[in-house]
Amino acid sequence: MTAEPATADVVRDKAVALLAAREHSARELRQKLRKRYQDHDLIDEVIQQLVEAGYQSDARFTEARVRASLARGHGPMKIRALLREAGIDSHLVDAAIEEAAPDWRDLAREALLSKFGPSPASDQRETARRARFLASRGYPSSVIGDLLLG
Incomplete structure (x- = not known):
């Protein structure tokens, strides 16, 4: 074009x-x-x-994108990457995430439940699969470890 x-x-x-x-x-x-x-x-x-x-307004855009990303089950790292790609300053991202005040552990748990159902991982391979899923959604290793290993 x-x-x-x-x-x-x-x-x-x-x-x-x-x-x-x-x-x-x-x-x-x-x-x-x-x-x-x-x-x-x-x-x-x-x-x-x-x-x-x-x-x-970049601030309004950031707030809307954070809300939409949280609704999709995205973690903090993915949200930051999406907003960085859109050209948003990190201070706007930090403020929007802080205002939303998500509980990352609960959101990660909901994402796991939605994808894999209520049954726990049956073996180490399944645990690794679930960890990769959460990592792809942008959750930090501390949250993944707490949910899957702790």
């Missing part, structure tokens, strides 16, 4: 349409608009206007 020339109004309309569909970080919005339009300075200007008007 080739980038197309555009005016500020056209870029702003597209950005607002993207934000109406779901929250976007400034980086995500910039990347999507740059795929479509050639004038990168204009895109940056429009995004700054949207931030100042309150249409785009």
Whole structure:
């Protein structure tokens, strides 16, 4: 897809349409608009206007992404990685996670129960399988060890 020339109004309309569909970080919005339009300075200007008007907020995006990730059973490491990829500063991530105040052990237990049911691991191989599952979900080894070994 080739980038197309555009005016500020056209870029702003597209950005607002993207934000109406779901929250976007400034980086995500910039990347999507740059795929479509050639004038990168204009895109940056429009995004700054949207931030100042309150249409785009990295803090709001971070809170929404943390809530959604917690609902999916993601652990702290995965949540941080997803937000880092979206261009969110670590202090915003820390604040959003602290505000949500999840009990990582309970969330990991729920993820295990959802995936493997109530029966305990039958052998060491099954325990390792469950540990890999929790690690892939972004749980730290301390939580995994507490649940599976302790």
